[in-house]
Amino acid sequence: MSYDYDVVLTRKDGSVRNFRIFGQPIPSGGDIISLPVDGRVIKARINEPSQGSEMHRSVDHADAVEV
Numbered sequence: 001m002s003y004d005y006d007v008v009l010t011r012k013d014g015s016v017r018n019f020r021i022f023g024q025p026i027p028s029g030g031d032i033i034s035l036p037v038d039g040r041v042i043k044a045r046i047n048e049p050s051q052g053s054e055m056h057r058s059v060d061h062a063d064a065v066e067v
Helices: none
Strands: 005-010 016-021 032-037 040-046 061-066
Touching (some): 005 032, 005 040, 016 032
Parallel strands (some): 005 061
């Protein structure tokens, strides 16, 4: 079982950053994670997967929003 996944982070200023996380299980919707951005550690909340979405997301992908 692989514990690698991608995070797409949307910052408060509207910018978007992509991260690849290695060796950790994918967090659930609503979980808070820490990510390194510009030499600082920021907190981000994992979004709940949208139900009924036509776009199929892979199980190794998570969207997050800076908190």
